[in-house]
Amino acid sequence: MAVVLFSWGEKIEGGAAEALTLAADLAAGRGLELRWAVTAELEREAAALAALHGVRHVDVIDVSPQGVDARVAVLAGYCRAQMPELVLFNQTVEGRVVAARVAGRLGLPVLANVVALAGAEGGLKAEVSAYGGDTRAEYLLTAPRNVLSVVTTALAARKAATACEVEISRVAVDAGAATPGFELVSAPQVPEQRLEDAEIIVSGGRGLGKRENFELVKQMADALGGMWGGSRAIVDDGWIDSSHQVGLTGKITRPGLYIAVGISGASQHMAGCSAAKTIVAINKDPDAAIFRYARYGVVGDCVELLPELIRAARA
Template sequence: MERNELNQYKNIWVYAEQRQGKLTPVVIELLGEARKLAQVKGIKVNAILLGHNVDHLAKELISYGAETVYQADNELLKNYTTDGYANVIVDAIKELKPEIVLVGATHIGRDLAPRIASRLNTGLTADCTKLEIDPEDGKIMQTRPAFGGNIMATIICPDNRPQMSTVRPGVMDKADKDESRTGEIVKIDVKLQESDIRTKVIEIVKSANEKVSLTDANIIVSGGKGLGTPDGFELIKQLADALGGVVGSSRAAVDAGWIERAHQVGQTGVTVKPNVYIACGISGAIQHLAGMKDSDMIIAINKNADAPIFNVADFGLVGDLYKIIPEMISEIEAMRK
């Protein structure tokens, strides 16, 4: 694009992904991060919301900091389809020209964002874990893991607009909610026909994996290869259940086939920031630490006193987890009696 064309693009858009009338948690994180970027650039934070009968979500987005919510309401948008959502968002971007577009790196976001970027002939940095504004030229610097998480690459999009990123859930701070905030809701004219959508949603079936909500969990109990056997995850689950938490795992345990990948915490899994993270039999590879080091409290249980996990732990227990965890469960149950 020519310089005068680039200058026509302003403000930050957050794609407000919703499922069955509820915002996904990453949207709140994106609004919080967008606010930080917007303050540096002196621009506005807006959101684009698609769906049917989701007016309540437009108001909720404003309470989380969106200054303008562009809302597309149509029965054809009730359920997500790549064609339907991409068509509407591409048309809106062409007309309203946002400078930056942020999308959550969810299953839907990873499907939608590349389609939008391709149609707009712009760049897309996927699975970002850090976003910054270059103080010299105002471009967004997008950082993401590369080469299996062994290096962090920072990418810019100098010649095309909008600058687009998908952002990994769980890595950004959530925006604060303020019901007194005011903003504008702008209805988008949806030029969409049923023939534009090549797929049809017949039924929505929730998989068992969706029950593993690591990014929303306040307490996570994770197991690693130090469990010695896949049966060890039964003990991990008992502790998680006693604490009202969920089960996580290291990549090594997943690669060994001991537990499903939906439980994996780390740079190549899910990044989490719970109130309490308990690492059991996890040595603390750098990729795993990158995915949980920002937890409010980290408790490590490991036989090896020199395990790297103890370098980030607030509390460390050196010993046999098969002796320590049952004692923890007994103490928790005794406290509840």
């Protein structure tokens, strides 16, 4: 019996390393083998990443299925042949759909939005994010086999101390003929670099006053060679897209430098950046909560200060 994580497509999707870390911990805890099953075009990339993260078995499925329906058929075919105890999906837009349909084909229970997993008496304990991330629910999975879709933004990836040998197995899958049922016509743009991996982040909040002033945050991030993010308040106000939100219900980041501009420092925001090595805060309120977390703080008007800082950073 094994734990299997699936990846497919032209390149390995962001979050795969975090999902592998979760899968490796679970497999080790339950004395199961961890297998990473990837489609043919990902073989090289997967072998390199698997070695870094201590994953010893990569199954290369000998086909490159195109489209959701073909992928469901292929991954279900793999599961019928290999009978893994636990089937994990990195919860991308497509991963969530594929997970549910693979589970349906196999007649197995499926759980989405999983943020934590652990062995428990009588089965597996899964924590899932619910109501758009506002709360969490806990499930005890008592079935012998399960399909889970994992949200990786809340997880940390862990590299092995030394790279391991990776055994590559080629697996032929008879998927049968897939009848297309639907196709994905639009999905959010995923930036090349993920906020979760950024070394420098400049984040803006409502203290910037108006949407146009957010340009200053982007310019500051650019001048420092970093990425930009923001608080939920300005996502809700429509200044920036939710894919840039930092916090409990956004991205969990761990940069070397996090510059918080006009951000109050609410606990839900700090859940996404308090692991930064150095936090710098600019806030006009000397009692703002953000100063409790900041190593360096500037009490002042961010709209006045940012142009000066951008000039200095560019110099």
